Amino acid sequence: MPRTQAGDPLTERTIRVLDAVLDDFGGRRFAVRDWTGRRHDPPGPAEFELILTGPGSLRAMFFPLNDRTFGEAYVTRAIDVEGDLVAAMRVAYTIIETRVPAAVRARQLRLLLTLPRAGTGRPRELRARRGGRAHSVARDRRVNDFHYSRSNDFYRLWLDEWMAYTCGYFRTDADSLDAAQVQKFDLVCRKLRLREGDRLLDVGCGWGGLAIHAARHYGAVVHAVTNSTAQAELAAERVAAAGLAGRCRIELTDFRALDDTRRYDHVSSVGLVEHLGPAVWRTYLAKVWRLLEPGGTLLNHGMTGKAGEPVGSPFLDAYVFPDARLMTIGATVRAAEDAGFEILDVENLRRHYARTIRAWRERLDAAEAEAVALVGDRTVRVYRIYFAGLEHAYRRGRINLHQTLLQKSPAGRTDLPMSREDWYAPPQR
Structure with a gap:
């Protein structure tokens, strides 16, 4: 049994409730410090220490039972x-998502209801305010600005020098984040x-890192678009500073507004598909098909869910990425084939994303002190628990990151090389 120091009846009851819940999942393997300062150790080594800041903390964590409740308890310091x-986060998701008999779940919830309510409330001031039809152009603009307009300086604190907000590619264990993103x-x-x-055409160009790289090092003529005002402004400044204004253009627009008469040899979308959902993904593919020249290619780099796993996160939907929904790689590929594309290659970079996060x-x-000064303590805690939850999901394989290469290849004709060898040799610069 866990070693618990003698304390007042409410703290002891709280620990008993927690241990009774955890007994259904293999027992407690972490320490608990209650609001009186007493520590309650597990039978073996402690993986971490959970701090309950008040009598209502445990109930605040798990009632109702979803990841938003747990995240809100952390953000408000309950x-x-x-x-x-x-x-x-692994423990939290085990409790929240493991399928147990209804009678077991009902008993767990009854135990939690014997504890006091928390007095910390929920961080409603941080929630996204959407309005309008989901995935309409106007609503997509609002939810993008909700996330990306918090502060460019905030993102600059923890992203790489190009502020690439997707996974890097680690060739060796010694690679830095900056090197991995390049x-x-x-x-x-x-x-x-x-x-x-x-x-x-780079759709969802972020702060312009890939667009500038493609223009500077590969001689591409790049049209890069984003739905985020903050990203578009900084990306345009970077293009000008790099002396690439004649070769690289940044535009603040939704991909649905692009002129169908324009033609491109290639399209890239990095970190876009997870924001679209199934219906808009099909709209996107149809749009790209019209914009690509015959023989043109589309590289889609995006998060994918695992079949049988939850497709969304109530916490992320409320506080981080509103309206985001993950599709399986099978669903994204089927939609691409339905749109007429040939699937040339699929690569899973899941482990690269876990390391990036x-x-x-x-x-x-x-950089916590600087981050708090820029966006406030609660927002920083939103990001800390968002990162921890995603890292857990990538380590476990609950979420993947797939790069899929598609081609508009009429009648199966293609002039691409037969092998992938040229993809992986280190570039000579």
Whole structure:
């Protein structure tokens, strides 16, 4: 049994309730510090320490039972975690998502209801305010600005120098995050086999890192679009500073507004598909098909869900990425084939994303004081628990990151090389 110091009746009852719930999932393997300062150790080594800041903390964590409730308890400091936050998220998701008999779940909830309510409330001021039809152009603009307009300086604290907000590509264990993101840019450009003068459309261009890289190092003529005002402004400044205004254009627009008479040799979309959902993904594919020249290629780099796993996160939907929904790789590929594309290659970069997020967490933790000064303590805690939850999901394989290379290949004709060898040799610069 866990070793619990003698304390007042309410703290002891709280620990008994927690242990009774955890007994259904293999027992408690972490320490607990209650609001009186007493520590309650597990039978063996502690993976982390859960801090209950008040009598209502435990109920605040798990009632109702979803990840938004747990995340809100952390953001409002009804609870805190010292040590491995990723391990804490593993425990939380085990309790929330493991399928147990209805009678067991009902007993767990009855136990939680014997405890007091928390007095911390919910961080409603941080929630997205959407309005309008989901995935309409206007609503997509609002939810993008909700996330990306928090502060460019905030993102600059923990992203790489190009502020690439998707996974890097780690060739070796010694690679820095900055190196990994440049290597990811190279991998995208090489898979598209960009050549001097090729017309590239980069949809969802972020802060412009890939667009500038493709123009500077591969000689592409790049049209890059984003739905985020903050991203478009900084990306345009970067293009001008790089002296690439004649070769790279940044536009603040939704992809649905692009002129169908324009033609491109290649299209890239990095970190876009997870924001679209199934219906808009099909709209996107149809749009790209019209814009691509025959023989043109599309490189889609995006998060995918695992079949049988939950498709969304109530916490992320409310506080981080409103309206985002993950599709399985099978669903994205089927839709691409339905649109007429040939599937040339699929590669899973799941482990690269887990490592990228770990780097983001470490950088944010190192810059915590600056981050709090920019966006406030609660927003920083939103990002800390968002990173920890995603890192856990990528480590477990609940979420993947797939790069899929598609081609508009009339009648199966293609002039692409027979092998992938040119994709992976380190570039000579």
